[in-house]
Amino acid sequence: MTRKILTGLNPEAYEHPFDRKALASLKKMPGVDPLLNKINEYGIDRLLRLQSLGSQIKVTPRNFPQLHEALVETCQILDVTPLTELYLFRGTGYIQTYAVGVEKPIIGINLEGMEWLDKDELLYILGHEVAHIKSRHIIYHQTAIVMPTVKNLLSNTTLGLGGLVAGGIELALYNWLMMAKFTSDRAGLLACQDINVATTALIKLAGLPDEYLTDAVIEDFLTQASEFSSNSFDSLDRVTKILSYTEHWRSWSVMRIAELLKWVDSGEYENLIQQKNLNKPETPAEPEEPEKWNFLTSW
Structure with a gap:
C-alpha cells in the first residue's frame, strides 16, 4: 500500500474539538503554571528520559x-522532524506505549506492541504517540503520567499541591x-x-491478541462501538464521573473507535488524505468552564 506523505500537516487541522476545549480549560485554571514550574524544577523531563536510556533497548x-521502519514512515507521513528515538521495554501482558521528553522527545513501545501488531498497525500506534510530540503537548502529557509521584513529593511543600488538586x-x-x-x-489514522x-x-490495544481476531469479533466490536456512542451518560453521578477521569490509563478502545468513525464519516479525514486544508484548523469553539467540562457528557 502506497501511503500519502502529508507534507505541511498542521496538528490543528486534525485536532479534536474536545481536546482543544479541555486544554483551554486546563490552561485557565489557577495554579497550573506553578505546578509545571515545580515539576521542571524537580527535573522530571530529564528523569523520564534517563529511565528509558538506562533500562530499555x-x-x-x-x-x-520493522519497528524502526514503521517509525520512520510514521514520521515522514505526519511531517515530523527530526526522527524521534524509539525504545523497546519489557512485556506487561498488554500493548503499552508512551511519549515523553519536552526537550528531546522519545517514544516507547513494549514487547507485546512489537509482537502483536503488524507493520500497518504499528503505523497507527506510533502515529498516536508521534501526535503528542507534533502538537507540542508533551509537558502536560508527562505531567499527568508522573502526577501520583509528584503529589507525594510535594504534599508537604509550600506549593500547596493538595489544595491545587482539590481545586x-x-x-x-x-x-x-x-x-x-x-x-x-x-493522527494514527492519518x-x-x-x-x-x-x-x-x-482491538489489540484492548487486550486481544491476533489469534482471536476473527471477522465476527471485529463486527461485534464495531456494533458495540455504535451502541456505546448512542448511550447517554448524563444520569451518572458526580463521583462516577470523577472516577472515570482518573481511569485514563485504560485503553477506552470502544469509545475511541466510535469517535474515530465519526471523524471518517464527517469527510474531514478524506479531505486531509487528499491534502486539502492541511493548514486549516476547525473553527475553535468557545471553551467551557473547567468544572462544566467532562468527557462523559460532552461527546
Missing part, C-alpha cells in the same frame, strides 16, 4: 528493523489526557490511512 535499523487541577489534567487521545487517534487497520489495532 534503543531501537535501531539493525536490531529491530480541580488533577481532574482537569486527566480529563485533557482523555480528550487528547481523540486527537492522537486521528499515518496508517486505513480505518480497518485502526480498528484492529484498537
Whole structure:
C-alpha cells in the first residue's frame, strides 16, 4: 500500500474539538503554571528520559528493523522532524506505549506492541504517540503520567499541591489526557490511512491478541462501538464521573473507535488524505468552564 506523505500537516487541522476545549480549560485554571514550574524544577523531563536510556533497548535499523521502519514512515507521513528515538521495554501482558521528553522527545513501545501488531498497525500506534510530540503537548502529557509521584513529593511543600488538586487541577489534567487521545487517534489514522487497520489495532490495544481476531469479533466490536456512542451518560453521578477521569490509563478502545468513525464519516479525514486544508484548523469553539467540562457528557 502506497501511503500519502502529508507534507505541511498542521496538528490543528486534525485536532479534536474536545481536546482543544479541555486544554483551554486546563490552561485557565489557577495554579497550573506553578505546578509545571515545580515539576521542571524537580527535573522530571530529564528523569523520564534517563529511565528509558538506562533500562530499555534503543531501537535501531539493525536490531529491530520493522519497528524502526514503521517509525520512520510514521514520521515522514505526519511531517515530523527530526526522527524521534524509539525504545523497546519489557512485556506487561498488554500493548503499552508512551511519549515523553519536552526537550528531546522519545517514544516507547513494549514487547507485546512489537509482537502483536503488524507493520500497518504499528503505523497507527506510533502515529498516536508521534501526535503528542507534533502538537507540542508533551509537558502536560508527562505531567499527568508522573502526577501520583509528584503529589507525594510535594504534599508537604509550600506549593500547596493538595489544595491545587482539590481545586480541580488533577481532574482537569486527566480529563485533557482523555480528550487528547481523540486527537492522537486521528493522527494514527492519518499515518496508517486505513480505518480497518485502526480498528484492529484498537482491538489489540484492548487486550486481544491476533489469534482471536476473527471477522465476527471485529463486527461485534464495531456494533458495540455504535451502541456505546448512542448511550447517554448524563444520569451518572458526580463521583462516577470523577472516577472515570482518573481511569485514563485504560485503553477506552470502544469509545475511541466510535469517535474515530465519526471523524471518517464527517469527510474531514478524506479531505486531509487528499491534502486539502492541511493548514486549516476547525473553527475553535468557545471553551467551557473547567468544572462544566467532562468527557462523559460532552461527546
